[in-house]
Amino acid sequence: MPQAFRDEALEGATKGREFRRIIHYFKNKALLISSLIFSGIAGASQLLILIIMKKAVNLFMDSGNFLNETVSVLKTSAWVAAVLIVIQIVCAAFQALVSPLFLVDIRKKLYRALMHADIAFFDKISCGAMVGRISEGVSYIKDVYVDLLFVAVHAMCASFSGFIVAMVYGWKDTLTFIAFPIVLAVELFLGNKWADYIWEKYEKAGTESTEKAVSVVTEFRTVKSFDQELDETEDFKRGLSSEENILVKVSLVKAFIRMIAICILAAMALTLNWYMMKKLTDPAHLGEMDMFEMSCILTGIILLTVGIYSALSITSDFQQAQQAARNICAIIEMKPSINPHEGRTVNDLTGKIEFRDVSFKYAGCEQYALRHLSFTIEAGQTVAFVGESGCGKSTTLQLLQRFYDVEEGQILIDDIDIREMSPRSLRKAISIVPQGPVLFTMSIADNIRYGRITANDEEVAQAAVTGNAHNFIMELPDNYKTMVAQTSxxxxxxxxxxxxxxILSPTPILLLDEATAALDTESEQLVQQSLENFRHGKTSILVAHRLATVVNADKIFVFQEGHIAETGTHKSLLEANGLYANLAKYQLQ
Structure with missing residues (x-):
């Protein structure tokens, strides 16, 4: 069963035509259409059994030629069986191809959309919801919109064909029993509406349990450290209890719907049997209908009713897939505010940076993160941002990379407004070491090579030497081939x-956001010396709380409440005896 993911990032998602929108992203539409056609043929081909039935009737009616008629019936049965088997094999082959291709196509579209999404989107959406969409949500949509679609087409074609045959061989008798399929259709429709109403309550509960599981598994070290395993287990059980209650209600409702449907089918079968026997045995109706016509009417009405039952029984699944499809379509169709394909390509940037009266606040926040921020960094300079937490240092780095657009003012690199550059060109000019180390589930060599995919092994090793990582990497069992997920x-x-x-990324601008905060004193000194050599000729911005790392900066900007309160060198700022001097007093004594 799917989880319906409700979060702030997708509020207001466009509703309606979810099936058409999802199918639009499936590239192999010709294959899908062919599969549906063969599903329809497979449904309609059930009427071939009437050919056998006619032969059998002739056999019983013409007992004088029993042997020849028996052989004829057997031959006809063999041919009909062969045709039905071939149709089913072709149908199954098409369906076996469509399902995995559909799954891959939608996941590709979804992942591509995520790779082009704004950072603001990821600020709002929950990790648990996103994991669910990529895995469980897409799989459920495939199960419903593809696999069950074949079932629905098969059932509807069988139902329609049966209705036509029954009308041809006895329209009056067919209309006599048309009430049964109609009552069955109404019962299934209303019952599924009832089940859907209850299912809506499951959506929120399912989202919460998914997010809970993802958050606990992601931060399991913290859970273990505080000995919270049992508490988390009990908390998760309590969360699942509401889901269990809702699922039990849905199951009971569906069971009740099926029970009523079976009663309707049983009543129809008994009534049909009584009616046809009366037609065949009542002297008043003798000669009105032969056995073959009766068989056609019976078969047609049964196919009509069973087809309606099969088709409408899965409408509840289609309704439950709507929310998952709506959320997935919302991601695929969202238009990022920062278009990754707009702007001009800019090469050979030197690294001059200028903020001109920049103001910015995050979406949903009333307070400005930056207010009338202005500064200039010349190409090749090393500049430090210092200040208390939440004063705007990291926000400034994010705006420089154009993760967000400023509300007021301009950000320029080499006197070019970054909004005129393509995001790709801009970010190719910037490399960053974040405050929290981010490594991917791949080898250490590939993690380093992420800075420049084309780098060879020697260049990767040289970058590791400069970054003071080579020695400990060589002590690992597989050296640079060691998988990050498999080592501590x-x-x-x-x-x-x-x-x-x-270091491996050849960019004119280097951002170090608390880059040495996680290092011990000895390693920090070694890396600082390596970075001093590496930073030569680059524009470097250091964000730091530990002022010992910024004493050699060409310029220090002291941030306070989203603007620059002081500017100068380490020496001049100490002499000014202001905000920087107060920060330094507790660290550099």
Whole structure:
């Protein structure tokens, strides 16, 4: 069963035509149409059994030629069986191709949309909801919109064909029993509406349990550290209890719907049997209908009713897939505010950076993160951002990378407004070492090579040497081929790999966001010396709380409440005896 993912990022998602929108993203539409055609043929081909039935009737009616008629019936049965088998094999082959291709196509579209999404989107959406969409949600949509679609087409074609045959051989008798399929259709429609109403309550509960599981598994070290395993288990059980209650109600409702439907089918079968026997045995009706016509009417009405039952029984699944499809379509169809394909390509940037009266606040926040921020960094300079937490230092780095657009003012690199550059060109000019080390589930060499995919092994090793990571990497069992997910690295080791990755990236601008915060004193000194050599000729911005790392900066900007309160060198700021001097007093004594 799917989880319906409700979160702030997708509020207001366009409703309606979810099936058509999802199918639009399936590339192999010709294959899908062919599969549906063969599903319809397979449904209608059930009427071939009437050919056998006619032969059998002739056999019983013409007992004088029993042997020849028996052989004829057997031959006809063999041919009909062969045709039905071939149709079913072709139908199954098409369906076997469509399902995995559909799954892959939608996941590709979804992942591509995520790769082009704004950072603001990821600020709002929950990790649990996103994991569910990529895996469980898409799989459920495939099960319903593809696999069950074949079932529905098969059932509807069988139903329609049966109705036509019954009308041809006895329209008056067919209309006599048309009430049964109609009552069955109404019962299934209303019952499924009832089940859908209850299912809506499951959506929120399912989302909460998914998010809970993802958050606990992601931060399991913290859970273990505080001995919260049992509490988390009990908390998760309590969360699942509401889901269990809703699922039990839905199951009971569906069971009740099926029970009523079976009663309707049984009543129809008994009534048909009584009516046909009366037609065949009542002297008043003798000669009105032969056995073959009666068989056609019976078969047609049964196919009509069973087809309606099969088709409408899955409408509840289609309704439950609507929310998952709506959320997935919302992601695929969303238009990022920062278009990754707009802007001009800019090469050979030197690294001059200028903020002109920049103001910015995050979506949903009333307070400005930056207010009338202005500064200039010349190409090749090393500049430090210092200040208390939440004063706007990291926000400034994010705006420089154009993760968000400013509300007021301009950000320029080499006197070019970054909004005129393509995001790809801009970010190719910037490398960053984040505050928290970020490594992917791949080898250490590939993690370093992430800074420049074309780098060879020697260049990767040289970057690791500069980043003070080479020695500990060589002590690992598989050296640079060691998978990050299979080894236990310290925070400092992870950070040195991240620094090596930034070193490998040939960019004119280097951002170090608390880059050495996770290192011990000895490693920090070694990396600082390596970075001093590496930063030569680059524009470097250091964000730091530990002022010992910024004393050699060409310029220090002291942030306070989203603007720059002081500017100068380490020496001049100490002499000014202001905000920076107060910060330094507790760290550099």
């Amino acid at each position: 690295l310290s925070g400092g080791q992870k950070q040195r790999i991240c620094i090596s990755r930034a």
